[in-house]
Amino acid sequence: MTACPTGIAHTYMAAEKLVQAAGALGVDMKVETQGSIGAENILSDNDVREADGIIVAADKDVDLSRFIGKRVLKVGVAEGIRHPEQLIERVGGAPIHGVEGADSAPAATGASGAGVGSGAGGGSGVGGSGGRERSVAYKALMNGVSYMIPFVVVGGLLIAVSLALGGHATPEGYAIPEGSFWESVFKIGEIGFQLMVPILSGYIAYAIADRPALVPGMIGGWIANTGALYDSEAGAGFIGAIVTGFLAGYLVSWIKKVEVPRFAQPIMPIIVIPIVATSALGLFFIYVIGKPIAWVFEHLTSWLSGMTGTSAVLLGAILGLMIAFDMGGPVNKTAFLFGAGLIASGNQTVMGMCAAAIPVMPLGQGLATLIRRRLYSEQERETGMAALFMGFFGISEGAIPFAAARPAQVIPANMLGGAVAGALAGLAGVKDAVPHGGPIVAVLGAVGGVPVFFLAILAGTLVTALTTNALIGVKERGTGRTSIVPVPAQAGAPVDAGVAVHARGVEEAALVERATLAEPAPAGARKGEVPDGGAPGGATRGGDAVPVAGEGSEGQGAGAGAGARTEALAEAGPGAEPGPESEVLSGHLTARTVKVRLEATSKDAAIREMAAMLATTGKVTDVEGLVRAAFAREQQGTTGLGEEIAVPHAKTDAVTAPVVGFARAPEGVEWGSPDGTKARLIFMITVPEAAAGDEHLRILSLLSRKLTNAEFRGRLLAAPDEASVLRVLAEIA
Structure with a gap:
């Protein structure tokens, strides 16, 4: 199970990484994701009963009552992204949830901040990844x-x-x-x-x-x-x-x-x-x-x-x-x-x-x-x-x-x-x-x-x-923080006593949790089916995850069709007037909102530059309001995902409709990512407070999954112009 209180990126990236690692190790795994669009690929009673162990890679509180009697390994969601193989190897020795003293000791956090904890149902503390943990x-x-x-x-x-x-x-x-x-x-x-x-x-x-x-x-x-x-x-x-x-x-x-x-x-x-x-x-x-x-x-x-x-x-x-x-x-x-x-x-x-x-x-x-x-x-x-x-x-x-x-x-x-x-x-x-x-x-x-x-x-x-x-x-x-957000979003599930939770997720403010991205929840490693990267119902075996329906294969299927939709723009060149054929991610990202070279060298400047770019769509009514909302999200925890990716995002009435921007920073921008890498691929995602429907959230969840693919990231970095960038991103449409 994977989950994160803010956005979708960490949730689905962790799910995808776990699935890929399970395939490489020859382990059957099903991953349930929990986030703003709700739980997907939900672990059934049969799934839980047959599982050899449960991995919970989450930065928010999740209900563990259905896992009583199973081995449960609880870590921060960043661990699922950075060390999925280690989690799969460790789950066999995890404490049994809900049995005698297995859930009593507070989680011990490692130097990097994530951990395996106990509490209302957990395990013993084990160091992990992430940042400084908030106490129970x-x-x-x-x-x-x-x-x-x-x-x-x-x-x-x-x-x-x-x-x-x-x-x-x-x-x-x-x-x-x-x-x-x-x-x-x-x-x-x-x-x-x-x-x-x-x-x-x-x-x-x-x-x-x-x-x-x-x-x-x-x-x-x-x-x-x-x-x-x-x-x-x-x-x-x-x-x-x-x-x-x-x-x-x-x-x-x-x-x-x-x-x-x-x-x-x-x-x-x-x-x-x-x-x-x-x-x-x-x-x-x-x-x-x-x-x-x-x-x-x-x-x-x-x-x-x-x-x-x-x-x-x-x-x-x-x-x-x-x-x-x-x-x-x-x-x-x-x-x-x-x-x-x-x-x-x-x-x-x-x-x-x-x-x-x-x-x-x-x-x-x-x-x-x-x-x-x-x-x-x-x-x-x-x-x-x-x-x-x-x-x-x-x-x-x-x-x-x-x-x-x-x-x-x-x-x-x-x-x-x-x-x-x-x-x-x-x-x-x-x-x-x-x-x-x-x-x-x-x-x-x-x-x-x-x-x-x-x-x-x-x-x-x-x-x-x-x-x-x-x-x-x-x-x-x-x-050493830039701000705090003391009143978090209301938690629907209890804070498990002793669970070490990643600092980015503790101040899960209601604004951002509802505002943007959905995040997964615990992953059950078991002898059974392997899903398609965390999407509901999908299954696969081996090292290569089957793409989610609508996500597309590398360069074919949905991707090829999307590439054809941007061919006219490619011929016209980067300066062509955007039209329906130049829109990807369900029209949320267009040629107007792509920049192949970001001028900014700092995170704040990058956010301002991208907000100004999004304003060219006519969907931004208050650029400063959008910038403030994005800054407020950053104050809750970095939106740097690691692997040279950052996804700043905000939910604010400064925009009238969902809009997504993409920019490349060739030299990289320091974003405080958990793996220490500078952000070179930057997506800015904004939605209005009253955004109807979950289509944009689903599209963005596919984006976060796709970004786990090194070859896909490489093609984004190598794309020479806006039209080429759009063609690569269209594989996710």
Whole structure:
């Protein structure tokens, strides 16, 4: 099985390489590929039953439950491209998946970063290829955050809209009339907020230990967020959810190692493990973790009460720090309830300090995504826009996805911005007559000292945004990366604990995974049929893979027909006006989008040059937008495939239709390819966000397979002009 979270190239190249290696070694192999166009050449129950071993060459999480009892070798997809023969030789000694302690140890990664791991079902660690691996804990946290984001956005926006259209300021707070339509909308939004914490916890646990950990993780998260269960006026919030998620995941992983009689094995994952883990985790949180949380809440309140006579600037800074720390957790709630409680006694300045700090976190994180967009994934930028909207209405939870994804950078930045806002509000004696915060309370007339109130919010927001981006930049320079994408695309399958995953695939942002190329999944090496390079249903034996239908043989069949279609262009010469006969790859690549000599000498310059070339088709409405999208993809991981190939790609509304470009760089461009080679054959692939159908993905999957053929690459390099290049590429049409 081969799979990759971004695009199609690695997936299908790995599949093709494995098939070729199996043929050379006289081994029968069937390869299932999993990617954006879905699973192809799916391994049937009979395939799995008859297989001597399963090779999983994947940079994303795949469901391994169907391989229980089989030898499973798990590596990064780059290993499938670079060392397919070694994988086939090693699979016979791989651990048996799902048996006793075979899945417990974390994956050990080699110097180059790929590895064979274990976890919810895996093996023991073996070094491999690739880059620096992300830890299982990081992957699990990102999995939880990615599932939590929709709940934050939907819940926050529904609450904001209901407050804006149906709410009004009252002495008790910003309220919506009972029984009104907008109260119903508000309650629906509240449900989203109530669910986001257990969702975060549940999917962290699920990523570590698979389905048996989902229930204890979610219930543990609900308990963490329900302070009444452990005598606290405030729950532990998202920080508590992160704690319960990891506790649930590793607790379930430990329980799964316990040896039980064979008759009890079927009920372990659906009855025994969830019940035992949920009970143990729930009671542990209520009686062990919950008590300190309640103690913190109580003593912080007493401590703040003793500070009311001190410096207003100092008190405002402290309240701002507390408001920004955990956004709904016990520290935040302590500060908020302290300020709200003093309103009744006539002291509205303390609530004014809190009100200025409350919107700073979502506004600051939203602004940060606008200031340095290249540091953030598309999903994060979208979340940032929602956070800006929530911040205006004083909904601090809009910043939680950012804090959960990058706690070391975001939480300190939030706290610094909150302290600035609170201190400025305290210095100016800003008053708030209602227990609510954000610009909305000033708009509705509940704030005294409106100009300074807005100035405090603006200052805090700027400090938060600039500090966040600065800390991210420091981290990136320290790790040698150009950027990070912390909120990945939502994983449909768990992150197997201990599986070493290639760094390019860990930050599998939703944008690029859906945006372009599909990637394969585990390959089952068995005594049976050999497929045609990973395409569904195909089979072959020996060293030469049979071409996929529509892919064409070398110089004949489909290739010859395609060559005839470009004959007229060849006669007319490179400068001929493109027409139907000069279009290949289903018309996505034409004579306009071929350049036999790229002028650029760096990756960024090459992307810009190719984007300008694609713009000549009339299908690019925003060249800079296309360039930014391509850069964002590169920040997630290099699109250099090795063997002198690079496939930069993007999914963006800067194009109106799928368009593909090809250029040659005779001297090569440094692209960070896993094998260290410079890119000489560069394909740029762009599709619009709303691209309909999967035809272009299928065409591109054929392209990636074809590029594994050294003779094909040689003819591309040797083609003297655009017409010759088109004739070679037409073999894939």
